[in-house]
Every structure is written in structure tokens, then in C-alpha cells.
Amino acid sequence: MARLDIQNLGPELFDFASFDLAAGERTGYSNYSYWRATVTKFLQSRQAVIALAILGVLLTFTLIQPFLPGQRDPNLINIDPETFRHVRNVRPGAEFWFGTNSIGQDLWARIWTGTRTSLLIAILVATWNTTLGIIVGAIWGYVRSIDRIMTEIYNVLDNIPTTIVMILLAYMLRPSVTTLIIAMCALGWVGMTRFVRTQVMIIRDREYNLASRCLGTPTGRIITKNILPYLVSVIMLRFALTIPAAIASEVFLSYIGLGLPLHIPSLGNLVNEGRQLMMIPAMRYQLIFPSVVLSLITISFYIIGNAFSDAADPRNHT
Amino acid sequence: MTDREVLLELKNVSVVFTQRGSRQSLTAVNDVSFKLWRGETLGVVGESGSGKTTIGRTIVRINEASSGEVFFKGQRISGKISPELDAEVTRRIQMIFQDPMASLNERAKVDYIVSEGLYNTKAYRDEGERQAKVEASLREVGLLPEFASRFPHEFSGGQRQRIGVARALIMEPEIIIADEPISALDVSIRAQILNLLATLQREKGLTYIFIAHDLSVVRFITDRVAVLCKGKIVELAETEELFSFPLHPYTRSLLSAVPLPNPVEQRKRRPLPYDPSQHDYSQTPPLWAEVRPGHFVLGSERELHTWAG
Amino acid sequence: MTENLISVRGLVVKFSLRGRVLTAIREASLDVPQGKTLAIVGESGSGKSVLAKTFVGMLDANGWVDSGSILFAGEDLATYKGEKQWIRIRGKKIAMVFQDPMTALNPLRTVGLQIEETVRLHQGISGNASKERAVELLAEVGIPSPRERYRQYPHEFSGGMRQRVVIAIAMACQPQLLICDEPTTALDVTIQAQILELIRRLQEQHKLTVIYITHDLGVVAHVADKVAVMYAGDIVECGLVEEIFYNAQHPYTWALLSSLPQLGVKGEPLFSISGTPPNLFSEIVGDAFAPRNPLALKVDFVARPPIFQVSDTHYAKTWLLDPRAPAVEPPPAIKHLRTNFGGGAMRA
Numbered sequence: 001m002a003r004l005d006i007q008n009l010g011p012e013l014f015d016f017a018s019f020d021l022a023a024g025e026r027t028g029y030s031n032y033s034y035w036r037a038t039v040t041k042f043l044q045s046r047q048a049v050i051a052l053a054i055l056g057v058l059l060t061f062t063l064i065q066p067f068l069p070g071q072r073d074p075n076l077i078n079i080d081p082e083t084f085r086h087v088r089n090v091r092p093g094a095e096f097w098f099g100t101n102s103i104g105q106d107l108w109a110r111i112w113t114g115t116r117t118s119l120l121i122a123i124l125v126a127t128w129n130t131t132l133g134i135i136v137g138a139i140w141g142y143v144r145s146i147d148r149i150m151t152e153i154y155n156v157l158d159n160i161p162t163t164i165v166m167i168l169l170a171y172m173l174r175p176s177v178t179t180l181i182i183a184m185c186a187l188g189w190v191g192m193t194r195f196v197r198t199q200v201m202i203i204r205d206r207e208y209n210l211a212s213r214c215l216g217t218p219t220g221r222i223i224t225k226n227i228l229p230y231l232v233s234v235i236m237l238r239f240a241l242t243i244p245a246a247i248a249s250e251v252f253l254s255y256i257g258l259g260l261p262l263h264i265p266s267l268g269n270l271v272n273e274g275r276q277l278m279m280i281p282a283m284r285y286q287l288i289f290p291s292v293v294l295s296l297i298t299i300s301f302y303i304i305g306n307a308f309s310d311a312a313d314p315r316n317h318t
Numbered sequence: 319m320t321d322r323e324v325l326l327e328l329k330n331v332s333v334v335f336t337q338r339g340s341r342q343s344l345t346a347v348n349d350v351s352f353k354l355w356r357g358e359t360l361g362v363v364g365e366s367g368s369g370k371t372t373i374g375r376t377i378v379r380i381n382e383a384s385s386g387e388v389f390f391k392g393q394r395i396s397g398k399i400s401p402e403l404d405a406e407v408t409r410r411i412q413m414i415f416q417d418p419m420a421s422l423n424e425r426a427k428v429d430y431i432v433s434e435g436l437y438n439t440k441a442y443r444d445e446g447e448r449q450a451k452v453e454a455s456l457r458e459v460g461l462l463p464e465f466a467s468r469f470p471h472e473f474s475g476g477q478r479q480r481i482g483v484a485r486a487l488i489m490e491p492e493i494i495i496a497d498e499p500i501s502a503l504d505v506s507i508r509a510q511i512l513n514l515l516a517t518l519q520r521e522k523g524l525t526y527i528f529i530a531h532d533l534s535v536v537r538f539i540t541d542r543v544a545v546l547c548k549g550k551i552v553e554l555a556e557t558e559e560l561f562s563f564p565l566h567p568y569t570r571s572l573l574s575a576v577p578l579p580n581p582v583e584q585r586k587r588r589p590l591p592y593d594p595s596q597h598d599y600s601q602t603p604p605l606w607a608e609v610r611p612g613h614f615v616l617g618s619e620r621e622l623h624t625w626a627g
Numbered sequence: 628m629t630e631n632l633i634s635v636r637g638l639v640v641k642f643s644l645r646g647r648v649l650t651a652i653r654e655a656s657l658d659v660p661q662g663k664t665l666a667i668v669g670e671s672g673s674g675k676s677v678l679a680k681t682f683v684g685m686l687d688a689n690g691w692v693d694s695g696s697i698l699f700a701g702e703d704l705a706t707y708k709g710e711k712q713w714i715r716i717r718g719k720k721i722a723m724v725f726q727d728p729m730t731a732l733n734p735l736r737t738v739g740l741q742i743e744e745t746v747r748l749h750q751g752i753s754g755n756a757s758k759e760r761a762v763e764l765l766a767e768v769g770i771p772s773p774r775e776r777y778r779q780y781p782h783e784f785s786g787g788m789r790q791r792v793v794i795a796i797a798m799a800c801q802p803q804l805l806i807c808d809e810p811t812t813a814l815d816v817t818i819q820a821q822i823l824e825l826i827r828r829l830q831e832q833h834k835l836t837v838i839y840i841t842h843d844l845g846v847v848a849h850v851a852d853k854v855a856v857m858y859a860g861d862i863v864e865c866g867l868v869e870e871i872f873y874n875a876q877h878p879y880t881w882a883l884l885s886s887l888p889q890l891g892v893k894g895e896p897l898f899s900i901s902g903t904p905p906n907l908f909s910e911i912v913g914d915a916f917a918p919r920n921p922l923a924l925k926v927d928f929v930a931r932p933p934i935f936q937v938s939d940t941h942y943a944k945t946w947l948l949d950p951r952a953p954a955v956e957p958p959p960a961i962k963h964l965r966t967n968f969g970g971g972a973m974r975a
Contacts (some may be wrong), residue, residue, distance in 0.1 A: 014924050014925070214380060217438050365815035365816065506900040507899070508886070531815065538888035577845030578848060579890070584845070589821075589824075592817065
């Protein structure tokens with residue numbers, strides 16, 4: 001910028017300028033939107049975008065796979081038309097893209113069906129646990145008078161070994177999708193409760209909440225309008241992490257024989273079947289494929305969950 | 319003076335906070351009593367830990383008084399009260415908070431923030447009336463009505479504080495408790511808020527309790543001042559009287575420590591340290607006595623005699 | 628004529644924020660006289676903290692010095708790039724005391740160890756010698772029973788005591804310059820008086836140069852020898868403390884002084900500045916204060932005012948001091964200060 005020649009400034013410039021008071025009030029419009037900033041920050045993380053893409057592809061594929069041409073029924077025991085024998089343990093090739101398992105079922109179809117089932121279970125469990133956890137946790141955190149009794153109840157529930165409860169329930173009820181969901185939901189929500197309660201206690205006495213109390217706002221509305229909106233980001237994170245955890249529980253239950261029946265393929269079943277053939281190098285593919293899918297899902301959810309949580313923290317919004 | 323109405327009266331109010339599970343307790347407010355006359359601005363000053371914020375919060379029933387009573391126009395409003403009286407207190411006594419960044423719900427629109435009290439007390443007939451009230455309230459504090467559809471983070475500190483004032487005003491209160499309303503604001507914005515509060519008082523006949531630690535502001539805006547030290551009121555007088563003739567050693571120490579924005583004068587001053595152990599109240603508790611007209615001090619008989627000169 | 632410990636010339640500091648560039652400091656120039664106390668006054672957004680951080684190389688990661696120079700002991704700090712260069716200055720020759728004593732100390736380590744850390748790093752002594760030095764420092768900043776308190780953790784100290792510890796850490800290596808960024812804002816007024824007195828005593832004993840960054844004009848009146856008033860990243864007025872208080876020339880300084888309740892008349896509205904500080908993302912044409920200044924001239928919107936010297940030690944960047952500008956009545960509070968306390972060369 002060229003330096004203005006001071007001597008050459010016209011004398012009329014030294015008159016008073018008119019003063020606009022209202023213009024001052026309109027300044028400072030900052031155009032910052034919390035969600036927009038969150039999304040921008042999220043997209044800045046390459047890992048997260050890749051993970052999101054992978055997950056997106058997987059999900060889409062599990063949903064459209066049955067409708068693609070030439071797909072086989074996952075439970076169909078394929079029989080070789082020439083020899084009339086079960087097409088057992090065939091390595092991946094042109095005919096069966098992922099090969100077949102020990103009784104001749106198409107692994108490709110089984111994996112996608114299994115992923116569908118596992119994800120469905122996991123999402124239902126996560127939704128239930130999160131919802132119940134938030135409701136109980138928010139009330140617990142906000143209403144001081146019930147804190148003592150709730151802490152005692154929580155301590156009792158928390159000390160019950162969830163694994164044993166899951167095993168017990170899965171054992172008592174007949175193996176099915178519903179059983180699995182019930183088993184994982186029975187005590188899975190307790191952890192979320194404690195977490196939400198802590199978060200609520202942190203913001204409970206901030207000035208804007210005191211102001212609401214001073215204005216006579218009832219507790220329910222304070223929780224829903226003042227507190228929960230602040231917890232959305234941390235809750236989303238927990239939700240995202242609960243999904244791979246649910247799948248892992250399901251795999252574990254399958255290991256110990258309490259998983260889904262074989263005619264309902266799930267990642268747990270598939271991993272379990274594959275594990276039994278692990279020592280035979282030629283058959284390792286039966287373990288590798290479901291494991292890879294499982295790993296991709298788990299890792300993606302972790303990365304996405306963490307990236308989202310970081311992005312949703314206003315302190316990270318530059 | 320005595321024929322003015324007593325709006326609020328605190329009688330021997332104490333607020334004790336106990337740590338759950340441990341024996342430890344903190345007496346934030348210790349046997350505080352004072353009257354609030356209609357139309358005045360009463361300043362409550364003290365340093366951190368003096369209990370001044372707690373007194374304000376106890377009056378609006380955010381904190382509970384452990385002992386003593388608070389009366390509003392003769393009716394007891396502390397302790398357990400009927401829901402109708404509680405709603406009445408919500409309408410008549412409102413509060414403005416210190417930190418404009420923390421006292422507004424970031425995730426709610428200004429419209430909701432300002433109307434929150436109206437929703438709670440259903441003080442409007444229909445949506446149109448509610449919107450009109452919000453608009454009027456925003457205008458009164460010098461904000462544009464179009465701000466109602468925006469979020470708090472779009473505004474500056476001074477504007478946010480004014481939103482807080484609008485939120486309290488819309489309830490049409492009789493008493494507003496201002497808890498350090500300007501300490502978190504920039505120096506040049508403080509004047510805006512002070513002017514606003516003064517204008518509103520004149521136009522609406524409001525009564526203020528102004529809680530502050532900044533004595534120079536207190537001198538400018540209040541009619542009477544109560545000085546708090548560790549939960550007890552040590553001195554209460556009309557403002558000019560207090561600043562010209564401070565009697566209690568704590569008040570004098572406090573006044574001597576406040577720097578004047580005047581280099582020549584300021585460099586002549588020396589701060590007076592305050593030593594709480596100079597008081598010995600082990601034998602007899604101190605008296606709360608009117609030493610000069612309208613000027614009350616807390617002290618033993620001997621001390622009062624010495625200070626009054 | 629006292630020598631200048633630090634000389635800043637034409638400093639420009641920029642930040643990259645949300646994809647755009649913000650100019651936090653716009654060609655500021657400043658001299659810090661050795662052994663004296665300089666107060667930098669300004670409100671939030673004025674750039675005063677940023678200016679102080681450039682002296683110790685602690686700008687946020689998204690900020691940089693774009694141009695200008697900061698001369699200190701023969702070196703230009705504006706050219707410093709890496710930690711290796713700053714480590715010789717920071718803590719050793721220039722030390723900083725921050726506003727919030729609660730967060731300035733590590734809650735997990737004892738106070739004594741935190742002081743020793745600095746001592747060991749910069750002075751190379753260790754073991755018993757560094758411990759003795761730490762105890763010595765605690766005593767020097769007025770902490771009673773320093774040997775016992777050496778072993779305590781920050782949460783066992785009150786706010787004022789913690790600030791004293793922070794000052795002890797800053798003084799550990801006997802710096803030449805102590806920068807205090809709002810050191811007493813979070814403290815009670817009686818504690819504030821004690822801390823200001825402590826810093827004054829340390830300054831006397833160690834021939835320190837002190838820079839105070841504050842918005843409290845009372846503190847400025849109490850401690851400062853020289854005052855620089857900042858607005859929107861520029862130093863708009865600078866002079867000796869008496870000159871700034873009793874002979875202020877810039878409309879922003881007038882506004883700051885007039886809006887003080889101490890200078891207000893009860894019952895009358897206080898002078899206040901309308902509007903908000905300017906957006907530093909966009910280029911500012913002319914005087915940054917013009918939109919909020921009822922006394923603005925047309926030229927204020929066109930050309931940035933240059934430095935006008937009022938005396939050898941006092942300058943202001945306002946077109947009102949140009950010979951062609953009309954004579955202007957300052958607000959009543961300023962007139963009051965001038966007539967009752969001003970003396971020496973004054974503009975009629």
C-alpha cells in the first residue's frame with residue numbers, strides 16, 4: 001500500500017464525519033455454526049474420511065448384496081451337479097468367490113448375511129443401552145437427592161459380572177437373535193449411566209443452568225434443553241464404540257457355544273467355524289475373510305467415533 | 319425514610335455447606351440480617367469467600383438457608399413454601415449473572431432464552447403476545463428484535479449480558495439481584511451496562527441488590543452498601559457515608575487497597591493491612607450497632623467506642 | 628536518557644484462523660526503557676497479550692510474525708524460528724507471569740520441584756544447591772515458612788500465594804525483563820495490592836524491567852512509569868503515566884478514562900463507547916477507532932493517522948493533532964483531570 005502523502009490531504013477531510021450509532025450494534029456477526037464446524041473438522045482427518053468410506057461401502061454392500069444377480073442362498077448346501085457331493089471346503093475361486101465352508105455353504109453369501117445380522121444386533125443393543133443409559137444417567141446426575149441411593153444401586157449392578165449374566169441368559173433362553181440382544185442389553189447400559197451422570201454433574205451448576213432454575217424451569221426441561229444438547233458429542237462417541245463392542249461380545253458368545261444357531265449366519269458363527277479349521281493352512285481362508293470384515297468394522301467405528309468426538313469439541317474448532 | 323416499603327428482609331440467615339460424607343462444613347453466610355427498601359440499590363461487597371454470591375442465590379432460592387428466614391413483603395419465602403408462593407418469587411425476584419459467556423444456553427436461540435421464564439409461568443395468552451413481549455424486552459436493553467433468531471455465540475460479551483438482563487426483565491420483577499454483572503466485561507462495555515441498569519431502575523421503579531467486589535463501581539451506582547467479611551456483615555451504611563467515614567477496620571483496609579486511576583494521588587496512598595485476630599469475640603459476641611445515623615457496624619462495645627471516636 | 632531494553636519497530640503479527648488471515652498486530656512500535664515499568668493498556672481484542680507473547684516466542688501455533696523487528700540485547704527476536712533460539716531467552720532473560728495462578732502451576736508436583744525445574748534447566752545447578760535456591764526464592768517472594776511450604780502442592784496454597792510462587796519461578800533465573808499478563812485480575816483487591824508491592828520490591832532489588840499488561844487503569848496509575856494504549860492491534864497513544872492520565876490526546880484514551888466509574892458523577896450516565904472493536908480479518912482503512920468515535924473526522928475513514936509527537940516522551944496516532952484539524956473539546960472527565968492535575972505543555 002503506497003504511503004499517503006500527508007501534505008496532500010485535502011482540507012475538507014478535516015471536517016467531522018457523521019456518526020452512525022446503530023451500525024455499531026450490527027457488528028460482530030460471527031457466522032460460526034457448531035455443526036458446520038464439527039463436520040469441517042471431522043472431514044479434515046484423512047483417517048476418519050477413509051474409515052467412513054470403508055464403512056459406507058461395507059454397509060451399502062451388505063444391504064444390496066441379496067439383490068445382486070447370481071447370489072446364492074447362504075444356507076443352501078451346495079451340491080456339485082456332477083458328483084452329487086457337497087462342495088466342501090472349496091478354496092476361493094471363480095465359482096465361489098470366498099470359497100465354501102465345511103458343509104458346502106457359500107461363504108460369500110454367508111459373510112454378507114452374517115455381517116448384516118451382526119450389525120443389526122449391535123445397533124439395536126447400542127441404541128437400547130445408550131437410550132436407557134442417558135435417561136437414567138441424566139436423572140441420576142441432575143437430581144441430587146437420589147445420588148446416594150443411585151450410587152449404591154450402581155455399585156451393585158456394576159459388580160455383577162456382565163459376562164456371566166450374558167452367558168446365563170444365553171444359556172437359559174433358546175439361542176436366537178432376540179436372546180442375544182436381551183443378554184447384551186441386560187446390563188450393558190449400566191456403564192453408560194455412570195458416564196452420563198458424571199458429564200451431567202460437570203455442567204449441572206454452570207451459570208446458565210442456575211439461571212434456568214432461577215426462572216422456574218422444571219427439571220425435565222432443564223435436562224432436555226440445557227444439558228443433553230451439550231452431551232450429544234460424547235454420547236455419539238460412546239454409541240459409536242458400543243457397536244464394535246457388541247459384535248465382540250457376540251463373537252465371544254459364539255466361541256463358547258452360546259451364539260446364534262448355525263442357520264442364522266453371523267460374524268460370530270463364521271469366525272468360530274473358521275477358528276476350528278485354523279490349523280490347516282489350506283482352509284485358513286474360512287477364518288481370514290470373516291476376521292478381515294470384523295476388523296474393518298471395528299477399526300472403522302473406533303476411528304470414526306474418536307474423530308467425531310474430537311471434532312465435536314468446540315475447543316478444537318479453530 | 320422509614321415510611322418506605324420494606325421489600326425484602328433477611329433475619330439471621332446462615333448458609334452452611336456440608337461436604338457429603340465428611341464432617342467438614344463451610345459456613346458461607348453467617349447470621350446475616352438486613353432490610354431492602356423499595357426503589358433503592360443496595361450494594362453487597364466483599365472479597366472471594368465473603369458469601370456475597372451465596373446470599374443472592376439464597377434469596378432466589380437456588381441455595382437453601384440453613385437457618386434464619388427471608389421475608390418478601392412480609393411473607394416468608396425461605397424454606398419450604400407453597401408452589402404458588404414459589405411461582406410468585408420467580409416472578410418478582412430475578413437475577414442477573416456474572417459471566418455472559420456461561421450464563422446463556424449456547425444451544426438455544428435468543429428467543430427461547432429470553433422467553434424461558436414466560437414459558438415457565440405461562441405469563442402470556444398466545445404466541446403473538448409472547449413474541450411481542452420478547453421484542454419489547456430486547457428493545458428495552460438496546461438490542462435489535464432481529465437478534466431473537468440468533469444464537470448466543472454470535473454476540474459480544476456486552477450484548478450477551480444485555481440478553482441476560484432482557485431475560486430477567488421480561489418477568490416484570492420488582493427486585494433484581496445483579497451478581498457481579500460487569501466484572502467479566504471490558505472496561506468500556508461496563509459503562510453501557512451500568513447506564514442501562516440505571517435507566518431501567520428509573521423507568522420501572524426497580525429495586526436492585528448489586529453484588530460486587532469492585533468498590534469504585536459500587537460507589538457510583540448504589541445508595542447503601544453492606545460490607546461482608548467471611549460470611550458476616552461488618553458494616554452497613556449509605557454509600558457516601560461509608561466511603562467518607564469507614565469505621566470497621568476491614569472496610570478501611572478494603573478501601574485503602576483499591577487503586578485510584580490518578581497517578582499523583584495514588585502514589586501517596588499506602589494500603590492498610592487487615593488483621594482478623596485483632597478482634598477478640600471469645601467472651602462476648604460482637605454487637606451490631608447504629609453508631610452514626612443509618613450507619614451500622616459490627617464490633618464489641620469497646621471497639622465501637624474506639625472507632626466512633 | 629534511559630536506555631531501551633526492548634525496541635519494537637513496525638511489528639506485524641498474523642494468525643490463520645478458520646482458513647482466513649487475521650492481523651492481530653498492525654505495525655506497532657514501542658520502546659521499553661530499562662529498569663522502568665511499562666503498562667500496556669487495552670481491552671480484549673486489542674492485541675496486548677499477543678504483543679507480550681511475541682517477546683517470549685509463545686504465539687499459538689497458527690500465528691507468526693509477519694514483519695517488523697523486536698530488538699533485545701542486540702538480537703532481533705522477530706527472526707527467531709526454533710525452540711533452540713528461544714530457550715536462551717525464555718525464562719532466562721525474559722520471564723512471564725500469567726493471569727490465572729490456578730492453572731499456571733502443575734497440580735501434580737510440589738511447588739519446590741517446580742521452582743527447581745527452572746533453576747536446574749537454566750543455571751545448571753542441581754541437588755541440594757537447587758533446593759536451597761528454591762527455598763531462598765520462596766522466602767524472597769514473601770511466603771512464610773518456606774522450607775515447609777517447599778514440599779507442598781499448589782492446591783494447598785491460596786490464590787495470592789500461588790501467584791507468589793509463579794513469580795518465584797519467573798524470578799528464578801534473574802531475568803532482565805518480567806512480563807506480567809494481568810497478574811492480579813483473578814485476585815482479591817487486598818491481595819492485588821500485596822502482589823503489586825511484591826513486584827515493585829523485586830524490581831527495585833534486582834533492577835528489573837517490568838511490563839504490565841492490564842485493563843485496570845487503577846493498577847496502571849499505581850505502578851506504571853510509562854503507558855502504551857492499544858486498540859485493534861496498534862499502539863494508539865504512548866507516554867509517561869502523568870502525560871497519559873492528565874494530558875491524554877487520543878479519543879480512545881479519552882473514552883477509556885471517561886468510562887471509569889471513579890470519574891463519573893452519580894446520577895448521570897457514564898460515558899460509554901458504543902459498538903464493538905473492528906473485525907481484524909479484513910483490512911482496516913484509516914483509523915481503526917473511527918466507526919465508534921463521535922469525534923471522528925472524515926480523514927479518519929480514509930487515511931491511517933501517523934504518529935504525532937506531543938512531547939519528547941508522548942505521542943498519539945490521531946488526526947485531531949494535525950494542525951489542520953478543528954479544535955475539539957475533550958469529555959468533561961478529561962477536562963477535569965487536565966485542569967486539576969495537568970501541568971506542563973498541553974494542547975489548548
